Amino acid sequence: MTPTTTPIIELRGLGKQFNPPDGVIAVKDVSFSIMQGEIFSLLGPNGAGKTTTIGMISGLLAPTAGDVIVGGHSVTRESLAVRRLIGVVPQELALYPTLSARQNLAFFGKMYGLGGRELKRRIGEVLEFTELTDRADDPIEQYSGGMKRRVNIGIGLLHRPQVLFLDEPTVAIDPQSRRNILDAVKALNAEGITVLYTTHYMEEAQELSHRVGIIDHGQIIALGTQDELTRTVGEQDTLALKVPDATPELVSALGRLPGVSACVRADGEDGELHVLADEGRRALPDAIRLINEAGLSLQAVEVREPTLEAVFLHLTGRGLRD
C-alpha cells in the first residue's frame, strides 16, 4: 500500500529510564512519525531500545519523558483508546501452550471485546490467514516454532487493528517460516494496516520498509527511506572477505587501510569480514596483502553496493549484530 502523508503515530521526545534516577536509560529523546499505511522498520542491534520503544507506544511501559500520540490519542492519558487501535505481536511467544490455537484466539478475541458470531468469524479468518485451520484444535505445545509464531501474529490481528506492532517476529525460526511471515506482513499492509516492525535483520528492513529508523543506544541515529539512508554513506562499498580464523589484529589493521572507514566481523556468517571502503576494488589488494602477512587464507571475496548494514557501520563503526 502507498503510505499517506497523515501521521498515525507521533513520538515526541520519548524517553525511558528504568529505576530512576540511577537506572539504565533505555530510550532517550526519540521523536519521529509513522504515516498511515506505512511499513516502518525500527532497525538496530540487540539491546538498542527497540522493544522498550514498542512497549511505550503500546502502553505497556510508562515513558519517563515525552509522549506518543496514536490516532490522535495520547498514550500517557488515553491508554485504553490507544490500545483499541493497535495490535501488538511481542517478540516472545506470548501464548498459552496447553490451549489450542482456536482457544487462544477465542480468549484474546474476547479480551478485545469480540463475541458471538463476530468472534467466530474473525477466528476463522485469522486461522485461514495464518494457514492453521487444519491444526486449529491441537494444543499449541504440539506446534512447530513457525506455527507458534503465526498464532502469535494472528492474535494481534483479531480485532482488525489500524496499526500492527511486530517486535522481532522472525527470531529463531526457519527460513521458510520467515519467508511466510514477511509475505504476511506485506499482505496485511496491502489491506491498509500500518506496520511498525522492529528487527536487527537488515535484509528484512530492506525488503519490507517504506521507511527505516535506525536506533542505537536508545537514540534514533538515522531515519528515512532506504535510498535516503544509503546516500548518507556516500558511494562506499562493502568488501565482504571470507577469512576463517581472522584475528582481532587483522580486523583492526583492515580498518586502518587507506580509503577504509571501518571493518567488522559479520555475525552468523562464519569467518566473514565486512570492510567499508570508498572504492572496494581499490582497497582489495592491500586487504589481501594484510591477510597473507597474517598467514591466513582468503576463501572468498565480494564487493557489495551500499546497504543498511553499511549505513549502520558507517554511523557507529559496529556491525548490526555486534
Added chain:
Amino acid sequence: MRAILTVARYDLLRSLKQRETFLFGLLMPGIMMLLLGVAMGGSANSATITVDVLDEDNSALSGALIAALRAELEVDDSFRLCVLGADDGDGCAVSAAPDRLEQVADKRLEDTDSFGTIRIPAGFGDALRAGEEATVTYKSSADLTAPTLAEQKIEAAVSRLSGAVAIADLTAHAAESAFGPLDRAAAFETVRARVDAAWDERPVRVRAEGTTSQVSRFGFNQSGPGIATMFVLIFTLNGAALLIYERETGTLQRLFTLPVPRWQTLAGKILGQYVYGLSIFAVLVLAGALMGVQWGDNVAGVVLVMLTYTLAVTALGVALATVARTSAQAVNLSMLFGMTLAPLGGAWWPLEIVPPFMKAVGHLTPVAWGMDAFQEMMFYGGTLADIAPMLGVLLGMAALFFAFGLLRFRYE
C-alpha cells in the same frame, strides 16, 4: 467485568487441563487423607474402644461385676466390653485355654486390639462374701483419652458392686440377728440382686453435658480438614508461580497491551486462582465425607470457612508473587510455606497437643483459623456465631495480604 470473568474462566480451564492438578491436587491429598486418617484411628465409627475382661473367678459376683461394667461402659458406642474365653454374644469371641487367657489379653493389648484389660482374680467372689478386700486390676495402653474415661467407668461399676455387697452383707447379718439362723448365702444373694436392680432405677441421675464431644477428634476427622487446608494452601500459593511464569513468558505483558484496564486483568487472574482453590477444596471435602470425615451439620458454616480460608490463602499467593523473583523460586516458596504453615497451623495434628507458645505461633497462619472453625463445627456443633471470630480473622488476613501484594505488584 466481562474481562475479569474471561481471564478467570480461561485460567481455570488451563489449570484443569494440567495433569498435575489431578495428581497433586486430588489424588495425592486423597491418599494422604486416607493414610493419615487410618493411622490416627480411622473413621469416627470405628473409634469404639474395646476393653477386655479376664474373669478368673467365674462366680456369681464376678458375673455381677461384669454386668455392672457393661451397664457403665456400654451406654453408647464409645466402649465395648469383651469377656475373654466366654462366648456370651458380645461379638468378640476370643477363645483360648484358661491358663493362656492372660497371655492372649496381653497380646491383644500390645496389638491394640484392645485398649485395656480388667482382671477379676480367682477368689474374688469368696473374698467379697467373707467381707474381705478384693482387688480388680486394670491394665491399659497409652491412648490419649481412653484410660481416664475407662478408669472412671470401672470405678463406678466397682462402687456399684461394692455398695450392693455391703448392703447385702449388712442386711443378711441384721436378719440373722433379728430372726435367728437362716440361709445366709441365699439371703445375701437375694438382697444383692435387689440392690443391683434398684440401682438401675435410682431416683437421682446425673446427665452429663459439656464440651466433651462425642465425635472423635482423631482419625479422618483430623486428617480430612488438615489435608484439605494444606493442599488448598499449597495449590493456591502455587498461583503465585503461575503469575510470575506469565510474566516470564510474556503473556502477562501481552494482556496488559489489550484494551482492558489492567486492574481487571489482575482481578481475573486472582479470581481464577480463587475459584481453582475452591474447586480443589470442594472435591477434598466431598472425598473426606466419603471416607468418614464428620464435617458436622452446619453446611453453611463449612461453605463459609472454605470461602474465607481460600480467600486468605489466595491473597497470600498474591503477596508471594511480589516477593519471589522467578517462577521456580515461587514454586519452592509455595512448597516451603505449605509444608511449614500446615503443621504449624494444626493441619497434621491437633493444636491441643502442642505447647501454648507453638499454639500461638500457629495462629499466625490462616491454617490454624480454618482448622479451628472446622473443629468448632465438627466437635462442638458450632453455629455461624461461634465461627464468626475465625471467619473474621481469615477475612482480616485476606485484606492484609491483598494490600501487601497489590501495593507491591509491578505492572511493567
